Amino acid sequence: MLEHGGRLQRAIQHYGIAREDWLDLSSGIAPWSYAIPEIPLRAWARLPETDDGLEQAASAYYGAESLLPVAGSQAAIQALPQLRGRSKVGVLSPCYAEHAEGWRRAGHELIELREDQVEQQLDSLDVLVVVNPNNPTGRLVPAEQLLDWHARLASRGGWLLVDEAFMDNTPQHSIAAHADRPGLIVLRSFGKFFGLAGVRLGFALAERALLLQLAELLGPWTVSGPTRILGQACLLDTAAHQQQIIRCTEASQRLARVLGAAGFAPTGGCDLFQYLVSDQALRLHEFMARRGILLRLFTAPLSLRFGLPASDQDFQRLEQAFNDYRKEHP
Structure with missing residues (x-):
């Protein structure tokens, strides 16, 4: 299995630091979880119903x-x-590694592309995969560009697959409203913005015929009854959406300032994380981990992703660690 952030238990064992003493910034998940609604017993006792309002709330x-x-x-x-069937698939990279792995494992011809290579390669592709905003760089491809790429692919029966896992904070840039067009597939993640990654909920947005094929492949009852109730409650809580957007934006901007003041101005980022390419990434990752601060390390290129600290205390702890690092590595 591929490496991911959020591997706190492994860090606990490796560094011998108790769980309650860690500041886990290794994943791009909002550190403020939505309140869990009351889950009625029937959600646990019965098979999930698909006409309970979740799809309407998500739509x-x-x-x-x-x-x-x-x-x-x-x-x-x-x-x-x-x-x-076997296709030539381009993946805009670097990005969430499971995309390339999934197409490669299924036997497709895979090429990983930089954004400036797409125009040259697009007409030879059957599928283009874009994570937008990108994970881990935070790069945002404009909607107009994505829809142009889609039109060119769809004219030949191709697909544009856009993973909008980190788009909830900036919904104005989403192309979800266009996902009923043939050949356009948009994926949305529930857990990151709502701070509830453990419930395992997401959505595929596409034309109905393709969704029927996907549903047939995945089989029945893929989303549990309690998750359906929880998801619907969160999706309908519009006042909380705005509050979450504001505090994520403020925390991300504050995190960028902390990094910059420490001499590590971010290379990229979005409202759920900041991204740093640095030849000191490996050393900084180890230094922070030994002080109970877990970051996400990438090796190609050598870089770090910083999730959002949840409180003033967490920010102060990160700033102090940077101060200590500068003393040891002036």
């Missing part, structure tokens, strides 16, 4: 006509490559 939230709830967008990432 309103994403502005999409047709969608399919899935057990985290990861489920769709792994299943979608099985719905095409």
Whole structure:
């Protein structure tokens, strides 16, 4: 299995630091979780119902006509490559590594592309995969560019797959409203913005015929009854959405200032994380970990992703660690 952030238990064992003493900044998940609604007993006792209002709440939230709830967008990432015959697939990289792995594992011809290579390669591709905003760089491809790429692919029966896992903070840049167009697939993640990654909920947005194929492949009851109730309550809580957007934006901007003041101005980022390319990344990752601060390390290129600290105390702890680092590595 590929490496991911959030591997706190492994860090606990490796560094011998108790769970309650860690500041885990290794994943791009909002550190403020939505309140869990009361879950009625019937949600635990009965098989999940698909006419309970979750799809309608998600359609309103994403502005999409047709969608399919899935057990985290990861489920769709792994299943979608099985719905095409052998294809030439371009993945805009670096990005969330499960995309390339999923298409490669399913036997497709895979090429990883930089953004400036897409125009040259697009007409030779059957599928283009874009994470937008990108994970881990935070790069945001304009909607107009994505829709142009889609039109060119769809004219030949191709797909544009856009993973909008980190888009909830900037919904004005989403292309979810266009996902009913043939050949356009948009994935949305529930857990990151709502701070509830453990519930394993996501959505695939696409034309209805493709969603029926995906549903058939995934099988029935892929999303549990309690998750459906929880997801619906969060998606309908519009006042809390705005509060979450504001505090994520403020925390991300503050995090960028902390990094800059420490001499590590971010290379990129979005409202759920900041990204730093640095030849000191490996040393800084180890230094922070030994002080109970877990970051996400990438090796190609050598870089770090910083999730959002949740409180003033967490920010002060990170700033103090940077001060200590500068003393040891002036």
